[in-house]
Amino acid sequence: MTTQHLVKEIKRKKSFLCIGLDVDLEKIPQHLLEEEDPIFAFNKAIIDATHHLAVAYKPNLAFYEAYGINGLKALGKTIDYLNEKHPEIFTIADAKRGDIGNTSGMYAKAFFEDLNFDSVTVAPYMGRDSVEPFLEYKDKHTILLALTSNQGAFDFQTQKMDGEELYKKVLEVSKTWKNAQNLMYVVGATKAEFLADIRKIIPENFLLVPGVGAQGGSLEEVCKYGMNGNVGLLINSSRGVLYASKEKDFAEKAAEVAKDLQQQMAGFL
Numbered sequence: 001m002t003t004q005h006l007v008k009e010i011k012r013k014k015s016f017l018c019i020g021l022d023v024d025l026e027k028i029p030q031h032l033l034e035e036e037d038p039i040f041a042f043n044k045a046i047i048d049a050t051h052h053l054a055v056a057y058k059p060n061l062a063f064y065e066a067y068g069i070n071g072l073k074a075l076g077k078t079i080d081y082l083n084e085k086h087p088e089i090f091t092i093a094d095a096k097r098g099d100i101g102n103t104s105g106m107y108a109k110a111f112f113e114d115l116n117f118d119s120v121t122v123a124p125y126m127g128r129d130s131v132e133p134f135l136e137y138k139d140k141h142t143i144l145l146a147l148t149s150n151q152g153a154f155d156f157q158t159q160k161m162d163g164e165e166l167y168k169k170v171l172e173v174s175k176t177w178k179n180a181q182n183l184m185y186v187v188g189a190t191k192a193e194f195l196a197d198i199r200k201i202i203p204e205n206f207l208l209v210p211g212v213g214a215q216g217g218s219l220e221e222v223c224k225y226g227m228n229g230n231v232g233l234l235i236n237s238s239r240g241v242l243y244a245s246k247e248k249d250f251a252e253k254a255a256e257v258a259k260d261l262q263q264q265m266a267g268f269l
Contacts, residue, residue, distance in 0.1 A: 022242065193221075223265075
């Protein structure tokens, strides 16, 4: 999916909502555990109830790898379902990969070719040659970790190097990489006060923003400082949508939360 297609969907749905499909079998409704594939059954119900309100879905790989081969099969079925039934949806593999060049090349093949995701999250710590194999794919996007929403982000990301915060150095250097136009960036909603400075460095790129809702981030603050002419934001909500109910009405309640977020976003648009 191109950036232009994504912007078109945002305007059509009046939404820049991304729903994180982070499935924890201890939190899903108990009746789903009787299904042959409870993870996929849960995901399918959430997607069916919310696809008209969201422009992106983001499975976090850890929540699938934790269940071994069955979890990975459920992931494959989920992405196949999205690509077949809702090709207008932007798909994000929240994998946080990044390794030496030949290894990154295989990661890129796994997510972009075999699983056919539109994008993947990548850690920048190992530098240019660990990221450029992902950037080689046309109309695929690499979402670089820039300033994350967790408390530990302050351990390294905001530390100064030659008088400049490390996360700013990451932003600036990444702009010089081959096919950098395919870059998006993760910026946590709990770091909304940093967005004005971030937009000075990367005014046009899309930002994937986790941390609104359960982690306490403010949608209003993120939009105030992070929105650009093409919106440029994907706001992720995972737990707040997925686990709005543990009863048989879980999908309906998830849709209610998603609808509330979508209406707020429509107001900002």
